[in-house]
Structure formats: C-alpha cells, structure tokens
Amino acid sequence: MSSSPSLNTWSDALSGFSIGWFPLGLVIVAAIPLVFIALYALTYGVYGERKISAFMQDRLGPMEVGFWGILQTLADILKLLQKEDIVPTAADKFLFVVGPGILFVGSFLAFAVLPFGPAFIGADLNVGLFYAVGIVALEVVGILAAGWGSNNKWALYGAVRSVAQIVSYEIPASIALLCAAMLAGTLSMQQITLMQAGPGGFMHWFLFTNPIAWLPFLIYFISSLAETNRAPFDIPEAESELVAGYFTEYSGMKFAVIFLAEYGSMFMVSAIISIAFLGGWTSPLPNIGGLELNTMTSGPVWGAFWIIMKGFFFIFVQMWLRWTLPRLRVDQLMYLCWKVLTPFSLIAFVLTAVWVINH
Amino acid sequence: MNQLTIAIIFYIFAAVTVLSAAFVVFSKNVIYSAFSLLFTFFGVAALYVFLSADFIAVTQVVVYVGGILVLLLFGVMFTNTIMQTELKADVLHMAPGILVTLLLIGGMLFTFYTTGSWMPGEMQLNGSVVESIGLETMSRYMLPFEMVSIVLLVALIGAAFLARYDKANKK
Numbered sequence: 001m002s003s004s005p006s007l008n009t010w011s012d013a014l015s016g017f018s019i020g021w022f023p024l025g026l027v028i029v030a031a032i033p034l035v036f037i038a039l040y041a042l043t044y045g046v047y048g049e050r051k052i053s054a055f056m057q058d059r060l061g062p063m064e065v066g067f068w069g070i071l072q073t074l075a076d077i078l079k080l081l082q083k084e085d086i087v088p089t090a091a092d093k094f095l096f097v098v099g100p101g102i103l104f105v106g107s108f109l110a111f112a113v114l115p116f117g118p119a120f121i122g123a124d125l126n127v128g129l130f131y132a133v134g135i136v137a138l139e140v141v142g143i144l145a146a147g148w149g150s151n152n153k154w155a156l157y158g159a160v161r162s163v164a165q166i167v168s169y170e171i172p173a174s175i176a177l178l179c180a181a182m183l184a185g186t187l188s189m190q191q192i193t194l195m196q197a198g199p200g201g202f203m204h205w206f207l208f209t210n211p212i213a214w215l216p217f218l219i220y221f222i223s224s225l226a227e228t229n230r231a232p233f234d235i236p237e238a239e240s241e242l243v244a245g246y247f248t249e250y251s252g253m254k255f256a257v258i259f260l261a262e263y264g265s266m267f268m269v270s271a272i273i274s275i276a277f278l279g280g281w282t283s284p285l286p287n288i289g290g291l292e293l294n295t296m297t298s299g300p301v302w303g304a305f306w307i308i309m310k311g312f313f314f315i316f317v318q319m320w321l322r323w324t325l326p327r328l329r330v331d332q333l334m335y336l337c338w339k340v341l342t343p344f345s346l347i348a349f350v351l352t353a354v355w356v357i358n359h
Numbered sequence: 360m361n362q363l364t365i366a367i368i369f370y371i372f373a374a375v376t377v378l379s380a381a382f383v384v385f386s387k388n389v390i391y392s393a394f395s396l397l398f399t400f401f402g403v404a405a406l407y408v409f410l411s412a413d414f415i416a417v418t419q420v421v422v423y424v425g426g427i428l429v430l431l432l433f434g435v436m437f438t439n440t441i442m443q444t445e446l447k448a449d450v451l452h453m454a455p456g457i458l459v460t461l462l463l464i465g466g467m468l469f470t471f472y473t474t475g476s477w478m479p480g481e482m483q484l485n486g487s488v489v490e491s492i493g494l495e496t497m498s499r500y501m502l503p504f505e506m507v508s509i510v511l512l513v514a515l516i517g518a519a520f521l522a523r524y525d526k527a528n529k530k
Contacts, residue, residue: 021363095394102397127489131417137425141397144432148390156436167429187489 007190010119010300029122033111041263044312047073049319056323083252088151091249095149100250100257103142107264109135114271115189117281117303128189129181132272133174136227139265140166146258147246158245161235165333166227172341173223176216179345179352180206180276183213193280201286201294205279212355215348217277219341221314224269226337228262231322235330270314271307281307369409376402393432400424414488 017025047062047070054061062069087096110132112122125131140163147159183206184192198204206213226233229245237245247258274280281303285293297306328336379398386392400423407416450456496504 018361018364021361021367023364092390094391098394125413127414127417130414130421130489134417134421134425137420137429138397138401140429141394141424141432144429144436145394148432148436160433160436163429163433167425170425 007118007194008121008124011121030112032120033114033116033122034108036116037108037111037260037264037267040267040308040312041260042073042077044315045263045266046076046259052316052319053323056320077256080252080256085252085254088249090151092149092151095145096249097149097254099142099144099146099149100247100254100261101142102145103139104257104261104264106135106138106140106142107261107268109138110268110272111264113189114268114307115193115275115280115303116307117300117305118190118193119300120304121190124188124190126186126188129177129187129192129272129276132189132268133170133177136166136170136265139261142261143246146250150246150249152249154243155246155248158237158248161330162229162237162246165229165233165235165337168334168337169223169226169233169341172219172337172345173227175342175345175349176220176223177272177276179213179216179348182349182352182356183210189275189280193275193282196279197282199287199292199294201282202279202284203286204282205277205284207277210352210355212348212351213277215344216352217273219345219348220273220276221317223337223341224273225318225321226333228265228269228318230266230318232325232328233333234322234327235333266315266318267311270311270318273314274307274310278310280310365409369406372402372405372409376406389435393428393435396428396431397424400428412488414492 011029014025014029015023017023017028050072051061051069062072065071065075087093113125113128113132115121115124143159143162143166147155147157147162150156180192181187184195186192186195196205196209202208207217225231229237237247247255250258271280283294283297283302283306285297287294375398379395379402382395383392383399386395400419403423404416404419407413407419
C-alpha cells in the first residue's frame with residue numbers, strides 16, 4: 001500500500017514542467033491517456049473483441065495477417081487511413097465533421113480524473129466522481145450533432161434513441177455511484193481508492209466490506225452498458241433496424257474516431273466501476289502472514305497494472321454479454337430503466353445511508 | 360504553471376465563451392445556435408474553474424449541457440420545417456439599444472471603480488467545497504433546499520400529467 005505523501009507524485013512532477021510559458025508537462029499528462037486509449041483500442045478493443053466474439057461462436061476469427069491474425073488491426077488501420085473522406089452532399093457539412101470530434105472529446109475528458117495508479121492522475125479534483133458522471137453530457141451533444149448532421153433518417157433515429165437511452169440511464173448510474181461516494185465520504189477518485197486500500201487486498205473493497213454494495217454495483221454495471229450503447233442495449237445502432245445508427249453515413253477516419261470514442265467510454269465506465277466498488281489501483285492480493293503479497297504488488301507501476309487489468313476485465317464482461325444476450329426492444333429498455341433500475345437504486349441509496357450511519 | 364500561462368488559458372476560454380455566445384445571437388440557423396450554446400456553456404464552466412468553484416463548474420456542465428441543451432436540441436429537431444425558418448437576426452431599435460448598453464456598462468464600471476476593486480468573500484474556504492456545500496444545504500439552508508425540491512417535484516408531476524397518453528380522448 002502506498003502512503004498518501006507519495007500520492008500523485010508523477011503527475012504533479014509532470015504538470016510542473018514547462019518550457020517558458022508553454023506548459024509542456026500538462027500536454028504530456030493529457031497525451032498519456034490519449035495514447036493509452038489508442039493502443040488499447042487497437043489491440044484489446046478491436047483485435048480482442050473480434051477474437052473473443054469468434055471463440056464464443058466457435059469460430060477462429062482473423063487468422064490470415066500475421067501469426068493468429070495479430071496484424072489484422074494494423075491492416076484495417078491502413079485501410080481506414082487510405083479511405084476517401086466522404087461527406088454526403090445532403091449532409092450538414094459543419095455538424096457532420098464536428099460531431100465525431102465532440103463525441104471523442106466527451107469520452108476522453110473523463111480520463112482527466114481517472115487515477116492510473118497512486119502516482120498518476122490527470123487532475124485530482126475533489127469533485128472527481130461527479131465530474132466523470134457529468135461530462136458524459138458532452139458525448140450526448142456529439143451524438144446529436146452526428147445524427148442530425150448526417151441528414152439521414154436512420155442516423156437521426158439512432159441519435160435520438162441513443163440520447164434518450166444515455167439521459168435515462170444516467171439516473172440509476174448516478175444514484176448507484178452516489179452510494180459508493182457515501183461509503184467513501186468523498187468524491188475525489190484518489191481518496192475513494194485510498195479508502196479501499198489496505199493490507200487485506202480485496203477484503204477492503206467496498207463490494208466486500210458492505211452488505212448492500214452489490215446492489216449499486218450491479219445497477220451501475222447494467223446502466224454503464226446502456227450508457228456506452230453496448231449490447232444488450234445497443235438499439236441505437238441496431239443493425240437489423242437502423243443499419244448502423246447515428247454513424248450510418250460515416251466512413252474512413254471519422255468512423256475510426258467514433259469507434260475510438262466508444263472504446264474510450266467502455267474503458268472509462270469500467271475504470272469508474274473498478275474505482276467505486278473494486279478498489280481502483282489497489283492490489284487484490286492480501287498479505288497472508290509473513291507472505292506479504294499485497295505489499296509486493298503495490299506501488300505506482302503495479303497500481304497502473306491493476307487499474308488497467310480491472311478495466312480490461314469489465315470490458316471482457318461487456319464483450320461476453322454482447323455475444324450472449326439478445327437486444328432489448330425500445331420499450332423494454334425504458335421499462336428496465338425507469339421501473340426496475342431507478343427504484344432499486346433508490347432502495348440501495350437508502351440502505352447504504354442507513355448502513356453508513358449505523359456503522 | 361506561471362501567471363502568463365494561466366492568463367493565456369483564461370483568455371482562450373473567455374474568447375470561446377464570448378464568441379460562441381455572439382454566434383448564438385447572430386446565427387440565422389437555429390440548429391447552429393443551439394450547438395453553439397454548447398461552447399458557451401463549457402466556456403462558462405471553465406471560467407468557474409478559474410474562480411476555484413469546481414463544484415459549480417461541474418454542476419454547470421451537468422445542468423446546462425446535459426439537461427437544458429439536450430432538451431433544447433430535441434425541441435429544435437422535432438419542430439417541423441426548422442431548417443426552412445429564417446431567423447430574424449437584424450439589428451432593430453439601434454439608438455435605444457446602444458443607450459441601454461452604455462448605461463449598463465457605465466453602471467457596472469462605476470460600481471467597480473467606486474467600490475475599489477473585487478470584493479473578496481468574508482469567509483475563506485478551507486478544504487473541499489463539496490463538503491461545505493453539503494453541510495450548508497443540510498443545516499442553514501435546509502428550508503430553501505426543501506422548497507426547491509418540492510417546486511421541482513410539482514414541475515415533474517405537471518410535465519408527466521401533460522405528456523400522459525390520454526386513453527379517453529384517443530378512443
């Protein structure tokens with residue numbers, strides 16, 4: 001376990017570094033999550049998803065390019081880069097171009113408050129969790145811009161569905177995260193993580209220290225699937241109804257940016273659920289007597305490893321669900337949100353409050 | 360970060376806020392106006408951050424971008440023939456407008472110079488703003504807080520009542 005004096009040392013040192021008036025260190029701090037998203041989307045996101053889906057359907061997936069098709073994504077990227085940049089004649093040029101950008105910025109902004117280990121966080125705000133929940137709003141506007149700008153009925157329907165879904169599911173998701181914030185007594189991402197750190201490893205995580213935490217955990221996980229438009233809540237891009245939803249008209253690099261945004265927000269929600277309920281960058285291994293597994297696997301580098309692994313685990317569950325569950329209908333989706341998840345999240349909220357007061 | 364960097368970042372955000380707000384007013388396309396509001400709201404949120412009011416900044420994003428702007432965009436998009444409507448963005452009543460503007464600016468500058476400078480708050484904030492806000496709303500400002508929640512609840516019920524599917528009329 002790392003002590004709090006060494007908290008955020010790497011990012012603080014980086015952000016203090018500047019050449020003249022130009023804050024180069026700050027730019028680097030912002031660039032690190034960006035490079036991370038790109039690398040992870042390339043390897044685990046695209047290649048991993050194709051392989052995992054293939055294995056789940058008893059197929060082999062991409063096998064031709066490189067050993068076990070490992071270079072397939074690189075070939076795809078080359079193809080995407082070379083593609084002609086098509087803007088439909090009837091489209092609203094400005095919104096069509098600006099939409100994917102806003103969408104990506106929206107999913108990327110939340111990475112500012114995700115702690116990548118005890119020593120690195122973009123900004124240790126004391127409203128970190130609130131910020132991460134609220135900044136999703138920007139994504140909504142990006143989706144609307146893309147859907148409207150395409151000037152295509154499918155795209156517009158996809159955008160409107162997507163926005164209705166994200167705005168609705170924000171409510172149970174926020175209430176579920178509020179339960180975690182109540183348990184921690186703070187909204188700062190680093191402090192929430194520190195509250196769950198200890199020599200017992202996973203035994204200090206909110207999910208295991210609290211008898212009710214599994215309920216907000218489940219509610220947040222389900223809502224996060226809907227917020228990232230993943231199956232079984234992928235009706236915004238339901239290919240059997242809407243071709244491809246709000247990105248029907250996009251191709252080439254703009255399409256790649258939309259995909260990057262989706263993978264970015266997939267990791268974002270996975271990291272948030274890990275931080276809120278599963279101890280963020282803390283090691284899951286406990287100290288057993290003289291065998292100090294927890295102390296051995298803690299530290300800045302191990303912290304980055306654990307948070308990324310926890311995030312990847314939840315992304316794996318998201319992919320797993322995508323290939324096992326059928327898609328919900330629009331009315332079922334709204335029923336689940338307003339009549340099941342929201343009441344249960346309120347119950348979880350009250351129960352957690354009672355538990356926090358009496359504990 | 361030195362003062363110059365902070366000043367440069369501040370002026371970038373100030374320019375984004377003012378220019379996008381001007382675009383909202385002067386644009387002839389209501390869709391562009393609505394999307395331009397996004398940058399205005401974000402610029403204002405950034406200005407709140409410069410005032411060390413990070414909670415208000417995030418609330419600004421949640422309420423205005425996540426709530427009001429999305430509602431506005433939905434309203435605009437679901438209105439028929441929205442793209443054909445030419446908005447009237449001409450300058451009318453030039454003389455009274457300039458007069459009112461000058462009076463407002465003059466009044467503000469007068470107040471600013473006669474009171475000396477910016478007025479610092481009486482209480483220095485220590486530690487987290489969120490905690491103070493939570494404590495104050497749950498203690499000293501309990502009654503206004505509860506009244507606001509009742510007003511919002513009434514608005515919610517009213518909206519649900521108006522939008523409800525009316526079985527008697529449809530059949």
